[in-house]
């Protein structure tokens with residue numbers, strides 16, 4: 398019998414305090430106080446939280462606890478470095494000691510970047526281009542308005558540097574939020590495209606962990622499968638009825654579980670789809686989830702010969718494809734097709750063309766992915782890929 402690769406040793410530290418459910422945003426002040434904040438920067442996006450009245454409720458909650466605040470709106474989806482620099486200056490000027498992100502993954506990531514940058518002598522971009530590691534940051538709290546990126550429970554942050562449009566990430570336990578408020582009702586105002594993009598991103602976070610070289614990881618395999626099946630069940634229900642609180646609640650918690658790494662510990666992970674997608678959303682400024690809907694089937698089809706039984710297993714257990722023991726490749730392929738059809742049924746795109754691109758962009762996408770901002774010509778995930786291979790995968794997305 399073939400000996401399995403043991404579950405890897407790991408440390409897992411995920412101390413975020415979650416307040417989940419209706420009206421929980423009214424506890425923002427209480428939670429900031431509990432985690433030691435005395436002067437807050439409220440950070441938010443392009444205005445959805447102003448229009449919904451959420452920002453006013455959060456401010457009232459801070460005022461009730463006597464907590465002073467400054468505010469900085471204007472975070473764009475695929476958040477930019479320019480606003481991070483502005484936030485760092487503002488925090489230093491105002492003596493801010495706590496970042497409160499009110500919004501989605503972009504706002505939370507921008508807040509994390511500011512929180513790390515305020516306590517750092519150099520350029521905060523050092524953390525994102527691999528020159529420095531985040532050892533300390535101001536505490537961050539979040540009031541989440543979209544189930545997607547999982548930044549509310551993760552130690553990760555992704556920022557786009559305007560000069561060169563490099564979209565890069567960093568990760569550190571120091572960036573994990575002190576608390577996150579998750580009220581599923583707040584996501585009911587999302588446009589359908591954003592709801593669907595969020596579900597796609599959550600699905601991608603699960604696949605990136607499922608595609609592993611580590612065997613004998615039954616517990617995390619089964620957790621991932623359960624979360625995937627939840628999305629398959631709840632996704633169509635929430636697209637059909639955006640006010641379905643129960644479906645939104647399940648998707649919101651799935652989004653957190655998918656990315657705080659509780660189902661990724663002890664196993665090698667992939668992340669090629671994410672690396673390739675970050676160039677799509679940097680170039681086309683599309684929703685991260687929309688880019689992933691295009692990227693995942695192409696990446697997985699390329700990886701399939703190297704992870705046949707993994708893809709066959711997820712096809713069978715999650716997508717209900719009959720296992721063809723004589724020809725597992727056909728089962729594996731059927732699973733990738735089922736994923737693609739599911740994402741299309743939610744309204745997600747299938748091709749680079751639908752994102753506004755064309756074949757003429759392949760060289761640029763590949764160049765920035767493999768060589769941009771200090772790249773060495775390859776990317777490393779489940780497979781190590783060079784520029785020729787990456788270009789081939791991008792072409793499969795046309």
Ligand code: NZQ
Pocket residue numbers: 441442443444445446472473474475476500501502503504506542543544545546547548551552553554555583584585586587588591595598656671685686
């Ligand atoms: O800016 P506003 O006006 O708030 O509008 C936003 C934005 O246009 C809107 N929105 C959010 N909540 C809403 C709402 N509109 C109406 N009602 C609501 N309740 O939705 C749009 C998208 O928001 P955004 O924050 O960009 O979405 P998401 O949470 O998908 O975040 C995407 C970013 O997260 C990064 C992605 O690369 C992308 O930059 N990621 C971060 C990760 C992490 N930190 O762990 C991991 C992920 O893999 C991902 O890479």
Ligand code: ZN
Pocket residue numbers: 546598601602671685
């Ligand atoms: Zn993602």
